[in-house]
Amino acid sequence: MLYRENGQFKTTYRQDQQMLPILQDRIFMALLLLFVFGAGPFIFSDYLFLSILIPFLILALAAIGLNLLVGYCGQISLGHGAFMSVGAYAAYNLALRMPQLNFLVVLILAGLIAALVGLLFGIPSLRIRGLYLAVATLAAQFFMDWTFARVKWFTNYAPSGSVSTATIDIFGWTVDTPVRKYLFLLAVVTVFALVAKNLVRGHMGRAWMAMRDMDVAAEVIGIRPVYAKLTAFGVSSFYVGVAGALWGFVYLGSWEPLAFDINLSLNLLFMIIIGGMGSILGSFFGAFFIVALPILLNQAPEWLGIHMSTAMVSNLEAMIFGSLIIFFLIVEPQGLARLWAIGKEKLRLWPFPH
Amino acid sequence: MGAGANGGKSIGGVVLGLEGISLAFGGVRALQNVSFDVREHEIRAIIGPNGAGKSSMLNVINGVYHPQEGTVTFNGVKRRDVNTHEAAAQGIARTFQNIALFKGMSVLDNIMTGRNLRMKSGLLAQAIRIGPAEREELQHREAVEQIIDFLEIQAYRRTPVGRLPYGLQKRVDLARALAMEPKLLLLDEPMAGMNVEEKQDMCRFILDVNDQFGTTIVLIEHDMGVVMDISDRVIVLDYGKKIGDGTPDEVRGNQAVIDAYLGVSH
Numbered sequence A: 001m002l003y004r005e006n007g008q009f010k011t012t013y014r015q016d017q018q019m020l021p022i023l024q025d026r027i028f029m030a031l032l033l034l035f036v037f038g039a040g041p042f043i044f045s046d047y048l049f050l051s052i053l054i055p056f057l058i059l060a061l062a063a064i065g066l067n068l069l070v071g072y073c074g075q076i077s078l079g080h081g082a083f084m085s086v087g088a089y090a091a092y093n094l095a096l097r098m099p100q101l102n103f104l105v106v107l108i109l110a111g112l113i114a115a116l117v118g119l120l121f122g123i124p125s126l127r128i129r130g131l132y133l134a135v136a137t138l139a140a141q142f143f144m145d146w147t148f149a150r151v152k153w154f155t156n157y158a159p160s161g162s163v164s165t166a167t168i169d170i171f172g173w174t175v176d177t178p179v180r181k182y183l184f185l186l187a188v189v190t191v192f193a194l195v196a197k198n199l200v201r202g203h204m205g206r207a208w209m210a211m212r213d214m215d216v217a218a219e220v221i222g223i224r225p226v227y228a229k230l231t232a233f234g235v236s237s238f239y240v241g242v243a244g245a246l247w248g249f250v251y252l253g254s255w256e257p258l259a260f261d262i263n264l265s266l267n268l269l270f271m272i273i274i275g276g277m278g279s280i281l282g283s284f285f286g287a288f289f290i291v292a293l294p295i296l297l298n299q300a301p302e303w304l305g306i307h308m309s310t311a312m313v314s315n316l317e318a319m320i321f322g323s324l325i326i327f328f329l330i331v332e333p334q335g336l337a338r339l340w341a342i343g344k345e346k347l348r349l350w351p352f353p354h
Numbered sequence B: 001m002g003a004g005a006n007g008g009k010s011i012g013g014v015v016l017g018l019e020g021i022s023l024a025f026g027g028v029r030a031l032q033n034v035s036f037d038v039r040e041h042e043i044r045a046i047i048g049p050n051g052a053g054k055s056s057m058l059n060v061i062n063g064v065y066h067p068q069e070g071t072v073t074f075n076g077v078k079r080r081d082v083n084t085h086e087a088a089a090q091g092i093a094r095t096f097q098n099i100a101l102f103k104g105m106s107v108l109d110n111i112m113t114g115r116n117l118r119m120k121s122g123l124l125a126q127a128i129r130i131g132p133a134e135r136e137e138l139q140h141r142e143a144v145e146q147i148i149d150f151l152e153i154q155a156y157r158r159t160p161v162g163r164l165p166y167g168l169q170k171r172v173d174l175a176r177a178l179a180m181e182p183k184l185l186l187l188d189e190p191m192a193g194m195n196v197e198e199k200q201d202m203c204r205f206i207l208d209v210n211d212q213f214g215t216t217i218v219l220i221e222h223d224m225g226v227v228m229d230i231s232d233r234v235i236v237l238d239y240g241k242k243i244g245d246g247t248p249d250e251v252r253g254n255q256a257v258i259d260a261y262l263g264v265s266h
């Protein structure tokens, strides 16, 4: 009986257009934010920060970015790992060559550079779609991999090709301990998630979705395909570029060439398939799932007292991912986010079955 | 009685003129040297058997197809090849024979896309939303709500369009086109597959749009009763050729038309 929208009458369109029109959802979100910002830093362990929460937050950001393109605009990309690497190397070079720049500025610039590269590789989408577009974006992946491995300037002529970053300093606040990294990422991801939510609720988001659902009809009502597709590629790559910079600076600290290879691109796709295409919330679910499942699989046998070789565990992981992806593609293309929505619907009706 | 149904209304000058339009797909000659005009504020019907080229005609008007020959004059400006979205920007809206709604979006969002051409707030404004973007959004929401009221679909705002029954989907398709506030509205078989009651509703909506908003309408319809009732003038196509053009009464009396169409289907 707790989750109800009865009696919550909207008297203005403004109320009706809120991000979370149902009061209980707003309360839940407020409590969640209060908990993760207020309580989390005190009660979570360093292990939780470093091996789950930090990668989760960054990958959630990247998944949102990819979801804007694939889930909202219906354009496939296998090159998003590459756009992450563009963000990471752009941030590395900006920080290296202009040390006076504030890291937040570096982050935004890195995102903008990734957006530019993403736009460039998005141009084929104006002509081709589906499998052909997938192959074209795959080319972006290999091209960027090659560039950062071969063009030594990007890695500052480090003999091994691996680069390492300095500690992040934001107006005198150093982002060095796990808890600070967590808080910094949490703030960034919250803002970006909010912005993404705003974009998909506005006319640009509707243009993307119209393009995805029925491109001929979209054009007939005046949506320009060039504009819709390229903004989607640009914004999406911006998000992913920022995520790449954070992945390099906050999570990895130092990385080798091929840290952002095709596997990362595929993982990002898995996240949005499992989490939910066309859902910001789903991007979080998917990222959490991808980060947490391997850890769970590693720990579970121990808890259960079963001995399992690491090879076995990684095989198991691949099998579970594979079956889940097939399951979601066939049964529930809207992923975990859809299951969540169904759960909420059930709760709304509870305790009455109908 | 065609003109009778719209008794007192005043038909204006020519808004759309088509001159010698020919369109072929490989060997298929969909349209052959077709000319006609549409006057302001009029309901102009296009009839003809399946495959006669009716939908192709609409596709030429709003730039989906580019004819090999002939010119289109809209609002006094002569043009041959425009992009679909340019035609939209000039004020041409349309609905589709096979519903072409945005399946993954709600009824409200579908109709809101009809306002996209008019929404100008930039990327950053939309990202922040609070302020200009939200004001713009609300202003257009109000326009859309009027259309929702007009078409009596208030109960379905939040419903994903895919879940609506067919008749209502047709209505949402019309709502989305109306949201563009078009000068010229092209309707491709808006009543196909509807039951009698739904057809009556749709007729009423079309007449009301024409009457209240002064929208010029080009309509493809198979139901001869409907066509004779609501249209001011009728064009008859057969195998891509125009075989009749005039008021419903004139067309009804035309022997070529009777042979090609009326006699066969009724």
Ligand SMILES: Nc1ncnc2c1ncn2[C@@H]1O[C@H](COP(=O)(O)OP(=O)(O)O)[C@@H](O)[C@H]1O
Residues within 6 Å of the ligand: B025, B028, B029, B030, B048, B049, B050, B051, B052, B053, B054, B055, B056, B057
């Ligand atoms: N995109 C297309 N490609 C090939 N042939 C087409 C295309 N569109 C229409 N046609 C052909 O043009 C002719 C007229 O079709 P259409 O305009 O849809 O007829 P109607 O709407 O009167 O039933 C048909 O023979 C059809 O097969």
Ligand SMILES: [Mg+2]
Residues within 6 Å of the ligand: B054, B055, B056, B097
């Ligand atoms: Mg047709």
